[in-house]
Amino acid sequence: NAGVTQTPKFQVLKTGQSMTLQCAQDMNHNSMYWYRQDPGMGLRLIYYSASEGTTDKGEVPNGYNVSRLNKREFSLRLESAAPSQTSVYFCASTAGTSGRGELFFGEGSRLTVL
Amino acid sequence: QKEVEQDPGPLSVPEGAIVSLNCTYSNSAFQYFMWYRQYSRKGPELLMYTYSSGNKEDGRFTAQVDKSSKYISLFIRDSQPSDSATYLCAMCQSGGSNYKLTFGKGTLLTVNP
Numbered sequence: 001n002a003g004v005t006q007t008p009k010f011q012v013l014k015t016g017q018s019m020t021l022q023c024a025q026d027m028n029h030n031s032m033y034w035y036r037q038d039p040g041m042g043l044r045l046i047y048y049s050a051s052e053g054t055t056d057k058g059e060v061p062n063g064y065n066v067s068r069l070n071k072r073e074f075s076l077r078l079e080s081a082a083p084s085q086t087s088v089y090f091c092a093s094t095a096g097t098s099g100r101g102e103l104f105f106g107e108g109s110r111l112t113v114l
Numbered sequence: 115q116k117e118v119e120q121d122p123g124p125l126s127v128p129e130g131a132i133v134s135l136n137c138t139y140s141n142s143a144f145q146y147f148m149w150y151r152q153y154s155r156k157g158p159e160l161l162m163y164t165y166s167s168g169n170k171e172d173g174r175f176t177a178q179v180d181k182s183s184k185y186i187s188l189f190i191r192d193s194q195p196s197d198s199a200t201y202l203c204a205m206c207q208s209g210g211s212n213y214k215l216t217f218g219k220g221t222l223l224t225v226n227p
Contacts, residue, residue, distance in 0.1 A: 004157070033214075040122070040219065041219065042120075042202070042217050042218060042219035042220060043158070043202065043217040045214060045215075048214065058214070090157050090158075092157075102148075102160045102163065103150075103158075103160070103215065104159075105157030105158050105159065106157050107155075107156055107157050108155070108156070108157055
């Protein structure tokens with residue numbers, strides 16, 4: 001059972017380049033999330049999708065766009081990468097109905113912007 | 115004041131010690147409280163979940179919530195080297211399809227053999 005799969009796992013970009021981080025879950029979850037994790041800052045929510053067809057901004061959305069392609073897939077796009085976007089990015093999903101708080105996370109995508 | 119405060123550590127203990135990890139919060143609307151464990155270079159995974167106040171025990175782990183003090187704790191008994199990880203507290207206001215978790219910054223724990 002794969003759970004939440006993120007690609008790529010590692011990426012190095014130059015300032016101004018664009019890229020898309022892909023995320024797919026096979027648990028039939030309704031809600032999906034993108035977080036970034038930085039030393040001393042913890043996990044911060046970038047965007048989330050409560051259900052297929054909807055997306056909303058989180059705490060730090062500037063410089064990012066998202067697409068909820070279907071129920072399984074939620075992508076994060078950096079249109080013009082900046083060094084401040086160097087981070088570890090985590091995709092997560094949850095059934096979203098119980099409030100139990102169990103987010104299932106992927107293993108992360110480590111992005112360096114030079 | 116940040117919504118959730120967590121001492122980042124690092125915390126280093128000998129094998130077999132009792133470990134206490136803590137978070138404080140300011141938003142009295144938080145109802146659901148969680149602890150996530152994150153191994154190095156991995157994603158977080160849910161360890162413990164509690165609703166409202168009280169204690170919850172699962173094996174060597176005990177989660178406590180004191181809503182009157184806005185304080186939550188995670189206790190690890192008989193700590194093992196395999197418990198070495200970063201522990202993140204998390205909380206949210208309500209369930210449903212639109213909830214968002216607020217995370218603490220995490221405490222790095224090392225259990226030495």
